[in-house]
Amino acid sequence: MTGQEVAGLEVSGLGFSYGAKRALNDVSFCVAQGDFCALLGPNGAGKSTLFALLTRLFTTSEGQVRVMGHDMARAPRQALARIGVVFQQPTLDLDLSVRRNLRYFAALHGLAGREANIRIDAALERMGMAQRADEIARDLNGGHRRRTEIARALVHRPAVLLLDEPTVGLDAEARRAITEHVHGLCAEDGLTALWATHLTDEVWPDDRLVILHRGEIRADGIAREIIGKQTLTDRFLDLTGVTA
Template identity: 50%
Template structure:
């Protein structure tokens, strides 16, 4: 008898619809950070930070400049070593299983990292090679992603000839080359005009919906966050709130996210609306 021929009685009685099979653990979250502290000399950049990014979710890491968002990203991506707590990507500890963790991770840093003198396609192929993807497979994957994003006609253009918004879109394509399940974006809309910013946010939300990616989107711009999102408020290296959009408003008794943020961190912080 094949797996598809499981008797109806077993399915209904022992394996209810939607329930995990006996002996199987639930799928791990895309990202799980537990009790992480990080210091630069006497300055504590992160103070006992814990947060979770569920698979297939858009989670906004909201905080002003200097909140610790970039430091957190640097720890997840192993640019810095976390010496306290734990960081798991799809169930893989980044310290004990760095190769497995990083292979499941795509990242777009705040600073632009494309080579301006290479073409769009050359940038993507170089990144594919770093992930052990052969030339033919890498080229096929790169062109497929560019086509999906409406950038196929720019494949042979040098990156320096793209607009700021197009560069960011290429960086997202590059981050997706190796088919990660978690995507980190650190202030990706900084320096973009309103239209480019809206297009970039829409592009990432589409990936969450269609590809079931877990996304951690670091921002200080409140209008990039919408009802239904998960939100982690980070201020001065500490998590001040963690929950859904509605839960954050209910916790603070606020009718808007801007007011909720101010009630959580005080009026000494500026977050763009």
């Protein structure tokens, strides 16, 4: 990232507590535009709490979140407009077709008519779902439902894509395919992606890697440099004391 380029996502000194329980403590990291950043942590590390703060489901007075230079606290509409989100829990309307799920989301962002159709077609094509546009979501397998959710998150052309455990419940082939698709979005479209996972095999050697454990950053850098001569699983275990 050059000195003049605005970061895709910047988190500074973020903290959050559930009553007396500390969930995040002084969390800071920065993801450059076009980077794929894996947020790796065991269950209970604070990943979902962090995502709740990044999407303004939760708010905090501790620290700052900036999306493409927009402060989440001071300019939430501008920041949120530049974010696409895929939550851990499925959120498709299973009784609607793939296209109608995306059309409803487009309407929420003020998109309609020809412009909405163009964006929907492009998002479905990008995620390999164009041929399934008229299928009912209930009839899709898990991998295709996830692809549909990612396509939906791209309809309003966000600069930053947040994915919270997006491959939960999917088989190895579906996980691999979706991981490759999101890497392609970063490399080809310049999208900034934050991919939360507890699975070490979803992290590529050249990925930006942030390891979170017990609400604190344990490592931050390029995956291959953090790993060194170890496997990522062994390095993850060393840093967290938790099996991957």
